[in-house]
Amino acid sequence: MTSSRDPDALDAADPLARFRDAFVRPRGVIYLAGNSLGLLPKATVETVARTVETEWGESLVRGWNSHDWIGAPARVGGKIAGLIRAAPDEVIVADSTSVNLYKLAVAAMTARSDRPVVVSEPGDFPTDLYMLEGAVATLGGGRRLDLRATADIEAALTGEVALLVLCHAHYRGGAVRDMADLTAKAQAAGALVLWDLSHSAGVLDVDLNGCNADLAVGCGYKYLNGGPGAPAFLFVARRHQETLVSPLSGWFGHARPFAFEDGYEPAAGIARFACGTPPILSLAALECGVDLALEAGSAAAAAKARALGDLFIDRVGDALTLESPADAARRGGHVAFSHPDAYAIVQALIARGVIGDYREPDVMRFGLSPLTLSFAEVARAADLLVEVVRRRAYDDPVFRQRSKVT
Numbered sequence: 335m336t337s338s339r340d341p342d343a344l345d346a347a348d349p350l351a352r353f354r355d356a357f358v359r360p361r362g363v364i365y366l367a368g369n370s371l372g373l374l375p376k377a378t379v380e381t382v383a384r385t386v387e388t389e390w391g392e393s394l395v396r397g398w399n400s401h402d403w404i405g406a407p408a409r410v411g412g413k414i415a416g417l418i419r420a421a422p423d424e425v426i427v428a429d430s431t432s433v434n435l436y437k438l439a440v441a442a443m444t445a446r447s448d449r450p451v452v453v454s455e456p457g458d459f460p461t462d463l464y465m466l467e468g469a470v471a472t473l474g475g476g477r478r479l480d481l482r483a484t485a486d487i488e489a490a491l492t493g494e495v496a497l498l499v500l501c502h503a504h505y506r507g508g509a510v511r512d513m514a515d516l517t518a519k520a521q522a523a524g525a526l527v528l529w530d531l532s533h534s535a536g537v538l539d540v541d542l543n544g545c546n547a548d549l550a551v552g553c554g555y556k557y558l559n560g561g562p563g564a565p566a567f568l569f570v571a572r573r574h575q576e577t578l579v580s581p582l583s584g585w586f587g588h589a590r591p592f593a594f595e596d597g598y599e600p601a602a603g604i605a606r607f608a609c610g611t612p613p614i615l616s617l618a619a620l621e622c623g624v625d626l627a628l629e630a631g632s633a634a635a636a637a638k639a640r641a642l643g644d645l646f647i648d649r650v651g652d653a654l655t656l657e658s659p660a661d662a663a664r665r666g667g668h669v670a671f672s673h674p675d676a677y678a679i680v681q682a683l684i685a686r687g688v689i690g691d692y693r694e695p696d697v698m699r700f701g702l703s704p705l706t707l708s709f710a711e712v713a714r715a716a717d718l719l720v721e722v723v724r725r726r727a728y729d730d731p732v733f734r735q736r737s738k739v740t
Contacts, residue, residue, distance in 0.1 A: 358379070375623050453480050536635065649717060688719070
């Protein structure tokens with residue numbers, strides 16, 4: 335394929351090019367799955383080794399104080415706040431995205447107990463919908479989950495709605511919602527809004543406080559490069575922190591966790607949304623990825639992600655059906671295409687050193703992580719994709735054999 339966008343010229347002018355050397359990069363691989371699991375920062379290797387060998391190995395239990403393990407969830411949360419334009423005391427690292435979504439959804443529904451409805455969209459990330467189903471069933475009292483297509487969400491925001499829950503960037507096609515507009519409309523109807531930033535933090539220029547956001551959650555292992563199963567984060571606007579109470583009243587969310595009192599009293603501020611003992615080794619890894627994202631800056635990362643996506647789409651041309659918005663301003667950090675043989679195409683690409691991913695029933699996703707990819711790599715990957723499709727190089731039984739994780 336030909337393109338009016340010259341990848342070499344784009345690389346020469348790339349202000350984020352130097353960050354590629356900050357990551358472990360397997361030889362012979364073009365990695366386009368950072369929207370599922372980010373690359374390993376080189377600093378993480380040394381940091382985790384030090385945390386294990388020196389902090390844990392030598393300090394033992396004293397490490398909670400001497401190495402500020404106790405402060406890690408708030409410290410790393412405060413750094414993430416800088417990526418999503420929140421105040422440092424509005425974000426904390428804790429648990430998983432699913433658990434955090436459950437905590438905030440139940441807290442919001444309890445605070446709006448006279449409103450029985452939670453609104454979301456069919457086709458949003460499944461764990462979000464599963465957790466909302468569970469939250470509604472657990473609370474009972476006539477509460478229900480109302481799933482509405484995008485075009486019908488605004489009409490669904492009636493006086494019965496306690497909470498609107500949506501992914502900011504959709505996990506399949508990468509379409510980005512207008513956070514400010516939807517937040518304002520839901521709040522005008524008296525509802526709270528909970529945003530899932532799992533495909534936004536670290537790749538989009540998110541502005542939670544500028545949008546007057548209420549609540550948000552996000553994961554640490556995608557564009558924040560925190561490692562497999564990295565702990566997640568949650569955001570609660572300062573104005574809601576003293577009125578919302580987590581339903582998971584763990585000891586780290588207690589006002590005085592080391593007083594070991596029998597009764598639960600929620601801590602002040604964002605700390606009340608912590609739960610169990612924080613995973614220190616995982617937090618150490620996550621902090622390395624967050625530090626790199628902060629150094630790069632959200633605006634610069636978002637600008638490069640848009641440019642990478644434009645280049646990829648341009649070079650693929652009409653070889654595949656585009657499932658992502660063509661308009662970069664409405665697209666997240668990944669690009670998706672559909673094809674009846676999508677699974678086999680992805681496997682054929684992996685055999686050629688290009689790692690993307692597949693989502694049922696026919697979608698190929700390609701994550702364009704701005705800190706880890708060059709424009710030349712993205713152009714090469716797009717050209718290989720077109721070659722595989724045009725030559726039907728995927729039409730081999732070995733590429734159709736499904737793995738346990740697809």
